[in-house]
Amino acid sequence: MTNRLNVQGLRNYITEREIPLRKRDYAGLDVEIIFRKGGFIGSNIECFSELDRTMHYGRSVINQFERLGDSVVSGSVIIAERLSGSKGRFTRSWYAPSGGLWGSIIYVNTLLPASKLLIPLALGVSCCEALHEWGAAEAEVRWINDVLFHEQKLAGFLLESHRGVESTEEYILIGFGINLNNTTFPSELKKIAVSLSEIIGDTIERDDFALCFLAKLAFNFGLICHEEDYYLVHQQYQGVGGTHLLVNRWRELSQSIGRDVVFGFDVVTRPQYRAKVMGIAEDGGLMMQLEDGSTTIEYSGEIRYL
Amino acid sequence: MSKDLHFDEILSKYRSDPYDYVDIFATQTGVVEFQVEKGSAVDAPGGEWGHIPGTALYQITRERNPKMIGAPINGIVSEIRADLEGSFVESGERLMTIRHPLKKKEIIENILKEVLYLFPAPEKAKYFFAMDIQSRIDKKGVREVIVKPGDEILTMSLMKRDTPVIYAGEEGVIHSVYFKPGVSVEQGEPLIGVCSMDKVPLIQKVITRVKAEWDNM
Incomplete structure (x- = not known):
């Protein structure tokens, strides 16, 4: 662990780099308030040389706190240099050798159900924003939050939630995997995965990238909290025409809208139907038009571009 | 779970009235406008993945945001709260009943x-x-x-x-x-x-x- 990737390092990064940047981009908003609302991200940061899965470790941390009757530190970040038992969704493989940014965040949910739906969007948006800043300007987010560069996967996220046995708190474990300097992939992933260092032709300082990603996540989580508060008062969101600021940002960063896609709950093994993406609803649902002209909104599942 | 199932009684019930009566409730607060009337035949969602909405039953409008609600099941509208037409209703208010023929x-x-x-x-x-x-x-x-x-x-x-x-x-x-x-x-x-x-x-x-x-x- 270097000196930079720690709680104070993240606070410094947010103050010195991220707040001025956001003030430039969100002139009408009180950016400092938004960062305060998302400030729990990185309340604790633990780094390891190797773990089985950071999600497993996160779960063990939660269980330990539960047994002791203590409160889990929401926003705790767990990062490992490499993972020995990483996996993707369903039965998919995820290769996590040294060089990538592999980790999890423990979030103790305080959001209302409508806002909770948007957490996956915040991950994709934050990662995409960080990648743009590091030179991968064409990185985009594919619904819900796959991050692609020229349709090759650069980053992926897992979210798992459960209730504490003792506290009954709702814990959301957010797993992230971002290909930074890891440039060799197993044969089944070679054609579909890419790393940031391959894109920009340079080595990435992992901890600096991690700070950038976490700072952006703090802002975007803050946006969710802020929009929830705003909606409760005004019955609409603060974006143009009452739209959600985070959802608007997702729209800016995605090329999904207008694309012909195949949709499936598990689209790799069980593709369900073809459709055209018409947009994304304010609650994050994917609006599609099917080949027979009917329309639908999906809240679970995934797409692949045709 | 009871071991004493009264088959004759249950079957007699289904013989005399082989229908389900499905109540339709307001999905949210708002002003309701019915799209069907008593006796209207309604279709369930269709399409290979159930993606084609069922027959429009009512539109509910909140904050100038209208939302059309479709029938979840096929059948006949057997009862409708016509007195609520154009009124503001609370979420969960019963609006109508669909009589669904059972297979x-x-x-x-x-x-x-x-x-x-x-x-x-x-x-x-x-x-x-x-x-x-x-x-x-x-x-x-x-x-x-x-x-x-x-x-x-x-x-x-x-x-x-x-x-x-x-x-x-x-x-x-x-x-x-x-x-x-x-x-x-x-x-x-x-x-x-x-x-x-x-x-x-x-x-x-x-x-x-x-x-x-x-x-x-």
Whole structure:
């Protein structure tokens, strides 16, 4: 662990780099308030040389706190240099050798159900924003939050939630995997995965990238909290025409809208139907038009571009 | 679950009135405008994936945001609260009732729902069996898989967030599966029906009896 990737390092990064940047981009908003609302991200940061899965470790941390009757530190970040038992969704493989940014965040949910739906969007948006800043300007987010560069996967996220046995708190474990300097992939992933260092032709300082990603996540989580508060008062969101600021940002960063896609709950093994993406609803649902002209909104599942 | 099923009584009920009466409630607060009237025939959602909405039943408008609500099931509008037309209603207000003609398979399922332990969906989401349960189903078939309280039996998936669903009913065999992978289940709707091993013969008896009685009608 270097000196930079720690709680104070993240606070410094947010103050010195991220707040001025956001003030430039969100002139009408009180950016400092938004960062305060998302400030729990990185309340604790633990780094390891190797773990089985950071999600497993996160779960063990939660269980330990539960047994002791203590409160889990929401926003705790767990990062490992490499993972020995990483996996993707369903039965998919995820290769996590040294060089990538592999980790999890423990979030103790305080959001209302409508806002909770948007957490996956915040991950994709934050990662995409960080990648743009590091030179991968064409990185985009594919619904819900796959991050692609020229349709090759650069980053992926897992979210798992459960209730504490003792506290009954709702814990959301957010797993992230971002290909930074890891440039060799197993044969089944070679054609579909890419790393940031391959894109920009340079080595990435992992901890600096991690700070950038976490700072952006703090802002975007803050946006969710802020929009929830705003909606409760005004019955609409603060974006143009009452739209959600985070959802608007997702729209800016995605090329999904207008694309012909195949949709499936598990689209790799069980593709369900073809459709055209018409947009994304304010609650994050994917609006599609099917080949027979009917329309639908999906809240679970995934797409692949045709 | 009662062993004393009064078959004659139950079957007589279905013979005299082979319908389900499905109440339709306001999905949110707002001003309601009906799109059907008493006696209108309505269709259930259609299409290969249930993606074509059912017949429009009512439009509800909140904050200048109109939302059209479709029929969840086919049938005839048997009752409608016409007095509410153009009025502001609270979420959960009953608006109409659809009389749905039952098929034999639905009657069997309805009777079984009275005798099985029904494990409900905790949230509106898509569900799939936990990997361990799925592999046991693949090997032995669903009606050979026993579940007990505390087992992680399902995974609930909503916006890519997966939540393990822990079984909290009586120990028994999974007799009926009411969800399909990739299709959303409403909160509170049953996901699986479970019966204890010693009651499996009773369930078989229900099925056989209903099939025989219904064919003779």
